[in-house]
Amino acid sequence: MTILSIAFIxxxxxxxxxxxxxxxxxxxxxxxxxxxxxxxxxGAFLMLLGIAFYEGLDKNTLKILVVLSLLYILNPVIAxxxxxxxxxxxxxxxxxxTP
Amino acid sequence: xxLFVFWVLLSASFEWIxxxxxxxxxxxxxxxxxxxxxFVPKSRLxxxxxxxxxWLFYKIVQSSLHLSKLILHPALPIAPQLMTVESRLxxxxxxxxxxxxxxxxxxxxxAEVDRxxxxxxxxxxxxxxxxAGGKKEMETKIADIFRDVEPDL
Amino acid sequence: MxxxxxxxxxxxxxxxxVYLYRVLQGPTIFDRVLGLNGISTKAIILLIVMGLYFxxxxxxxxxxxxxxxxxxxxxxAVNKYLEEKGAP
Amino acid sequence: xTFANEIPLLLLLLVTAAGxxxxxxLMSAVLLLGSYSFTLSLVWAWLGAVDVAFVExxxxxxxxxxxxxxxxxxxxxxxxxxRRPPPSLTTLIVFPLLGVLLLYAANDLPGFGDPNSPxxxxxxxxxxxxxxxxxxxxxxxxxxxxDYRSLDTMVETVVIFTSGxxxxxxxxxxxx
Numbered sequence: 001m002t003i004l005s006i007a008f009i010x011x012x013x014x015x016x017x018x019x020x021x022x023x024x025x026x027x028x029x030x031x032x033x034x035x036x037x038x039x040x041x042x043g044a045f046l047m048l049l050g051i052a053f054y055e056g057l058d059k060n061t062l063k064i065l066v067v068l069s070l071l072y073i074l075n076p077v078i079a080x081x082x083x084x085x086x087x088x089x090x091x092x093x094x095x096x097x098t099p
Numbered sequence: 100x101x102l103f104v105f106w107v108l109l110s111a112s113f114e115w116i117x118x119x120x121x122x123x124x125x126x127x128x129x130x131x132x133x134x135x136x137x138f139v140p141k142s143r144l145x146x147x148x149x150x151x152x153x154w155l156f157y158k159i160v161q162s163s164l165h166l167s168k169l170i171l172h173p174a175l176p177i178a179p180q181l182m183t184v185e186s187r188l189x190x191x192x193x194x195x196x197x198x199x200x201x202x203x204x205x206x207x208x209x210a211e212v213d214r215x216x217x218x219x220x221x222x223x224x225x226x227x228x229x230x231a232g233g234k235k236e237m238e239t240k241i242a243d244i245f246r247d248v249e250p251d252l
Numbered sequence: 253m254x255x256x257x258x259x260x261x262x263x264x265x266x267x268x269x270v271y272l273y274r275v276l277q278g279p280t281i282f283d284r285v286l287g288l289n290g291i292s293t294k295a296i297i298l299l300i301v302m303g304l305y306f307x308x309x310x311x312x313x314x315x316x317x318x319x320x321x322x323x324x325x326x327x328x329a330v331n332k333y334l335e336e337k338g339a340p
Numbered sequence: 341x342t343f344a345n346e347i348p349l350l351l352l353l354l355v356t357a358a359g360x361x362x363x364x365x366l367m368s369a370v371l372l373l374g375s376y377s378f379t380l381s382l383v384w385a386w387l388g389a390v391d392v393a394f395v396e397x398x399x400x401x402x403x404x405x406x407x408x409x410x411x412x413x414x415x416x417x418x419x420x421x422x423r424r425p426p427p428s429l430t431t432l433i434v435f436p437l438l439g440v441l442l443l444y445a446a447n448d449l450p451g452f453g454d455p456n457s458p459x460x461x462x463x464x465x466x467x468x469x470x471x472x473x474x475x476x477x478x479x480x481x482x483x484x485x486x487d488y489r490s491l492d493t494m495v496e497t498v499v500i501f502t503s504g505x506x507x508x509x510x511x512x513x514x515x516x
Contacts, residue, residue, distance in 0.1 A: 002253060009256075013263060015163065016294070020270040022170040023290065029282040030208070030220045031179055032274070034166065036290045038205040042163040047297050051304055054253075063313040064300065067320060071296070074324045076202035078289050081331040083210045083220060086282040088335050265348045268379070272352060275375055276359045284371045291375050292401075295382055302385060311390045315381075318394060322402035326374060329406045333413055 001053060008050030015043035029086050033079050040075040044068070147244040148196070154240065158204055166205045166222060177223050181210070184217045186238050197241050257305045264298045285330050292323040346386060352379050370408045377401045391481045407507075 015038060022035030048068045052061045169177055188194050198209040198217060211218040268291055275287035296316045303312030356379055360372035377400025384393035467488075468480060474487065485493055 006253075006256060009260060013260065015167065016264075016267055016297075018167040018170055019290075020267045022166075023271060023274050023287070025170065026177070028179075029280060029286065030210075031177065031222065032283065033208055033286055034206055034222050035170065036286055036293075037202065037208065038163055038166055040293055041159050041203050041205060044293060044297055048300065051300055054304065055309060060309045060313060063310075063317070067296065067300070067313060067316050070317065070320045071293070072203065073199075074320060075289075075293070076199045078324060078327040078331075080198065080202050080209050081328055082282055082285050082289070083208050085285075085331040085334040086280070087210045087218075262348065265352065269348075269352055269355075272355060272375065275372060276355070276363075278368075281365070281367055281371075284368050288371050288375055292378055295378050298382060299385055302382075306388070312385065315385060315390060315394050315397060319378075319397055319401075322397060325402055326405045329409050330371070333409050336413075 001056075005050040005054035008046050008053060012043045012046030012048075012050060015046065019043060030083060033083055037075070037079050040071060040079075044071055151240055151244060155200055155203070155237075158200075158237070162204050162206045169223065179220065179222055182219050182221060184219050186217065188238065188242055193241050193244070196244075197238060200237055200241075254305070257301060260301055261298065261305065264294055264301065268294050268298070281334065285327060285334075289323065289327055292319055296320055296323075346383060349379060349383050349386065353383065366412060370405060370412070373408070374401050374405045377404070391479075 019035045019038045022038065023032050026032050026035060045068065048064050052064045055061045055064070186194065186197060188197055194212065194214075194217075198212055201207050201209045201217070201219060206222040208220045209217050210220050271287045271290040271294065275284050275291070278284045278287060296319050299312045299316040299319065300309065303309040306312075353376065356372055356376040360369050360376055363369050363372060377396055380400065381393040381396035384390075384396055467484060472483075474483070
């Protein structure tokens with residue numbers, strides 16, 4: 001069980017690190033928000049799943065799942081609000097220079 | 100009712116005075132907010148949404164791997180674009196679920212919703228194609244969930 | 253396991269630092285909002301791992317739930333503001 | 341070294357605080373303050389003060405951000421750039437001196453978690469032992485705040501409430 005949870009946590013950490021690299025590397029808000037959503041959806045899911053495995057089945061695990069579902073419901077709302085505000089305030093999405 | 104379940108999950112104590120307090124609180128909140136919610140969830144709908152979630156998760160894993168490959172690629176081969184997706188969903192909750200699924204899937208983000216036309220920002224051509232072609236699949240599934248709810252859009 | 257959890261904690265703090273770079277540096281205000289969102293997601297995970305580290309998960313979970321909700325309120329307020337006023 | 345674990349978090353705290361002061365745009369300063377209090381409450385949680393962390397998260401990150409935003413919403417002129425005068429000579433002399441004095445005074449404080457310090461010899465144990473019999477509240481912090489110091493807390497709340505009403509009256513938007 002411990003091995004399984006460590007494996008899950010490491011996989012989640014991998015996605016978190018990739019997302020952080022993306023936040024640094026990508027060129028504009030719209031692309032960066034993709035990286036953040038990568039973190040939110042898969043990285044957090046794998047981390048919390050690993051922790052839940054480690055905890056075993058009791059009420060704390062249930063609460064972890066509640067936090068997880070909250071993340072899943074709320075984070076798309078935030079990302080959508082940010083992108084909509086960016087779009088409405090007249091920000092143009094970055095495009096690759098086409099010759 | 101759902102609020103009461105939420106209360107029990109959060110407090111995780113089963114003494115009856117706490118349960119009664121939670122029941123009273125959730126009824127008050129539900130009473131204050133009644134009439135604002137656009138739809139009343141039905142149990143069969145909830146079951147279908149639960150059945151939809153594993154498929155969504157499969158899509159999330161697939162596109163996450165694709166996106167991390169894009170980010171870690173040294174040349175950063177991205178081609179972000181805005182695209183308009185017109186869905187044939189005719190229910191508020193269905194459109195909300197559709198937009199939420201699009202945003203939750205890495206690589207695509209809903210930027211603007213107007214009735215049932217969504218403006219979506221996609222990370223590269225393939226993910227965009229996925230939205231135009233493959234996510235018809237997503238739309239079909241959501242339409243299937245809401246098949247016996249009368250349209251209100 | 254304890255050492256592993258500690259390493260995870262340190263790595264998460266470093267990741268918060270990375271997002272903080274984006275908040276400090278961000279060319280537009282939306283980058284900052286996005287960075288704040290990322291920081292708070294990391295903070296939620298960090299809190300739960302911390303609870304696991306101290307073996308008191310029940311206390312820390314409640315704060316992380318509060319974080320998740322507060323994050324929503326704050327980010328929505330910021331974005332409403334920006335939508336109505338336009339970016340500075 | 342007892343504090344070795346907190347150093348990355350404290351560094352983050354310093355960076356956010358400095359950023360919030362130095363950034364030119366008020367809006368960004370508000371966001372940086374939000375991340376500052378997130379980090380601060382992480383520090384509290386790391387030190388084990390979960391209640392303080394919760395209050396910090398609620399008030400600092402949630403309420404204060406929204407209040408600042410409302411203020412900006414009501415008052416911000418078009419140009420929100422701050423023009424800061426350079427610090428005067430008195431500031432440059434007095435504040436480092438004050439810092440040195442504070443550090444010197446902090447030397448006399450008992451060590452962190454020292455079991456022989458006066459606070460943990462006779463005050464804390466008596467609260468910890470008797471508060472449940474006195475007040476029947478399972479949380480000691482709550483019982484100290486709400487029972488032993490209830491008048492103090494009440495007047496504090498009155499002060500905060502009054503200032504909140506004053507702010508609401510001042511910031512009210514004229515609906516014409």
